[in-house]
Amino acid sequence: MPMNLIQRMLANKSSRHPDQRPPTALQTREKIWFDMYVTKNGEQINNTICREGITYCKVDAGETYTLVALGSNIPSHFHTNSMGLEFTTEIKVRIQCIADTQILIEEERTITGTEANNYRQEFALSIDAMLPTCELVLRMDVVVAKDAVRTIGTKKLFIKGTYEVIHPQILHECQIATRLPDNVSILSILPHPDPAYQFGFTVQGWNSGQNLPTLQYPNRKPVSIQQYRQEGTDFMDIRVNIRNLSHYLKNYEHKKLPIWLTWLEKSYHEECYLIIEDESALEIPWEMLELQGDYRYLGVEFKVARWISRSVQAIPMNLAVNTSTHQGSVISYLDSMLKEEETKAERAILQHFLLEECSDLNSLNQRFKKDGNLTNIGLIYIGSHGEAGNKLHMASQQVFPAGRLKLMDEHAYPRPLAFFNACESARLGLIGTFDNNSFVTTLLERIVQGYIGTLAEVGSKRASAIAYSLLSTAQRNPDLPIAAILQQIRKEAAQRLRQTYENLSDDDPKEKAAEQAFIYTFLYVYYGNPLASLRLTPREETSCNNN
Missing domain, CATH: 2.60.40.10 (Immunoglobulins)
Structure with missing residues (x-):
């Protein structure tokens, strides 16, 4: 007889070990x-x-x-x-x-x-x-x-990817506070790691599309124009020396530097900006570097701005790279030692703006000490070029040495642009966090947000003419970046030099004058935001408002 369901269950249960359970x-x-x-x-x-x-x-x-x-x-x-x-x-x-x-x-x-x-x-x-x-x-x-x-x-x-992101540490060391636009690049220059190469240096470049690897140049010759001038080097020979340096840079290290610069030009065309951060202390006139082709220079093909690395000074100065404007009136000082014909051009253009004139260095120094009232100033202009410019660098002056400015309180932002139209006013001096008492570093730390100065001596009449050209261009084009204004002025100087050589015979005395004007123009450099412009208050605006 077949077992029913209960019997089958009992039979199965009895056949198992007492602790065994069916798998679940x-x-x-x-x-x-x-x-x-x-x-x-x-x-x-x-x-x-x-x-x-x-x-x-x-x-x-x-x-x-x-x-x-x-x-x-x-x-x-x-x-x-x-x-x-x-x-x-x-x-x-x-x-x-x-x-x-x-x-x-x-x-x-x-x-x-x-x-x-x-x-x-x-x-x-x-x-x-x-x-x-x-x-x-x-x-x-x-x-x-x-x-x-x-x-x-x-x-x-x-x-x-289709572009490189600049590493945050690089921006930190270069004291750049914002992510760079694609058309803004960095060229960083450091001393050569081998002290045997006194005038050697290394370069490295960054851009969102392509970076330049670290390149070492064991250069053995001085490249400072101020040193050339002190040694009495002829202007034409100075340009020969810069050409030799350019040729060296174009052909060394498998031509990587010129290849990178050419790639930037082709990628961004007329809107190519370059921030130069140079802590080599060699005072290389980078804006005068010759590129591929005749009469093509770095400061003509690129809109160049300089900045200062973290290693150069004690107070951090972060550069914001964005569209901004130095806007307001002008504080000016023209050295009384300069003759009228030496300042004619700059006096003429300064009269077009709302102007606060300081009669001497003491009053200028006191003006900087006034608390919080530079926010409506667009430009601080100092005209002390030629022989008079040495006054700014004399420690015995005891009125306006750059080191004394370090004692001032930091001014609030927004800050004005400073244009120190004086000999050697853009030299960084001694490289080192606690040694640097240059006007560039001190003013950027304490008082201003951008700075224009010169790398060496400039003749008075030419200095005044360059000031006229720069300020009149800003007046006509208040939205044009300062770096672009200097680019335009250099381009005009390069064109005049080319025309001089094309139209004159050999050994014409005008050639020397053309060389001199060319070099004087390229000695002007700008520290600051490459995208910043200059909008100065016209004199007639205030007279209308007073009526």
């Missing part, structure tokens, strides 16, 4: 490993690149890939420690893919322990063509029941 899903666990990788056309990416000592798989901006997430009982390098999962337990698998702070993929899927053994999920991974060169971070997390989130693993790939 909750008691059955299996080791699961998870994995993630990227494929292209069905094949796993295996192109590698070494970046700062780390080897990455490489993908390209502007391309589409497939991100594959897996679960199986096969050990994985991505997930080194397996998970023991019950068959029926539900888990949440979270997938993240991040590049340059952008979340490209963020997905979550709930699966069971059984499904985890054969888990496979694919995601379309589209990498934006405008992403920079950066890391691509893949991350997988799993949540089991009410447990805390378990990070299964992370994997980093390398995206070859």
